[in-house]
Amino acid sequence: MSRTIVCRCEDVTIEDLKQAFAEGYRDLESLKRYTGFATGFCQGKCCTAHAARFLSALKGGDDTVADPIRTRPLLHPTPVSRFARAVELLEDE
């Protein structure tokens, strides 16, 4: 069994991706949710491209899987306290 890690935050391996694909999770958003890649500390900065490449290969070189998963804030993990007083900046609060 391959132990090649695709997502280092959540320890997702190539085997995990293959297994998920075999079970029918064949788009990047579903693959992400089923295996958990891109849901850890780096939020996909390190693994999304790898996962997309493997998915493309599993689909016989289909490059439509290159659509990235939806990017969301935050850019970097940031403590709650950094935003807690920002309500003062909101016009209507």
Next chain:
Amino acid sequence: MRDRAELVIIGGGIVGLSLAYHLARMGMTDVVVIEQGYLCFGASGRNGGGIRQQWSTEENIRLAIQSVRMFKQLARETGHNIWFRQGGYLFLARDAETAAALEKTVKLQNRMGVPTRMISPATARRLVAGLNTEGVEVCSYNSTDGVLFPWPAVWGMAAVAGKLGVEINTFTRVTGIDVKDRQVVKVVTDRGAVATQRVVNAAGAWSWQIARMAGVELPNKPYRHEILVTEPLKPFLEPMVSDLEDGTYFSQTMRGEILGGIADPQEPSSMETNSSFRFLARMCNSMVRILPRLSRVKILRQWAGYYDETPDGQPILGRVEPLDGFIQLNGFGGHGFMLAPAVGKIAAEWILRKRDHQIFQRYDLDRFNRGETRREQLTIG
């Protein structure tokens, strides 16, 4: 895609899939589910996983009790671990009026067998270490409420229904519903048409659009609801904590993350799912107020889903006059996920065995014409 079916379910969220799951297990598998995105694309894949029985109406309490019982079995039944953890739900009331209303709902819950208790702020502090109860008048706590991980519940129901013979089409968009002599006859999609006599509208935030295709106007309006998640921490927070003053709620997932959201009275109806700084600021402010020890915890991600809201905060279920074969299972606001197991089963028994249920009278669309609406008081967001 099949070109005909006994029943077509529009919406591959938890409500539509729960119906498909129960129908299939009762033996009806000539069913086609149509989902516009991937499974978990809509609110079923974007919610906080809160499962509670603390409601203000008998119907919702009953549906919730039944759903909790079913969620407890779901992992075993589907082979998908849904990480259901009954750590309880703790509501904070900050003024006398809210406290009195809460106490009334607790009495109703107790009568129906839910072991909710009104507890003092001091008792609440023993349940949640570090809880700031300054300004909190009283709390309600039910130990049998809890949280789960929504995705595997969706996948599990889909997997079982699919294995039993239901056809689930993802990335398929409904473009029309054909009606002939007040009878639904066909669902048209961008991947072909399905001839059918019965269509279920379980499209969540998109329900009003789907209904319009059949010439039905629903009062449902979609609202964005934002949510965030932190880095995982070792387990320390047992219950879901929810502040009734501003509609904040957060809990610790089985992965250890703190996950929660906050109501925003200024949110307009929209099909928007962008993330806002306004939400981030308001949520963080509230988290620090309620549980100051969260201030150093790092936030990883924020996202958004939808509430499919009706004027009285209650779902729309059942037939719409004068159309035949067009069944509504929508308008669940922020609590569709937690009621879906029971609603799906009741709807399956109604469709397959013609077993009627009071929710199809109480929650039918016509109630707005009759003026027989009764607001659910305990909605968050």
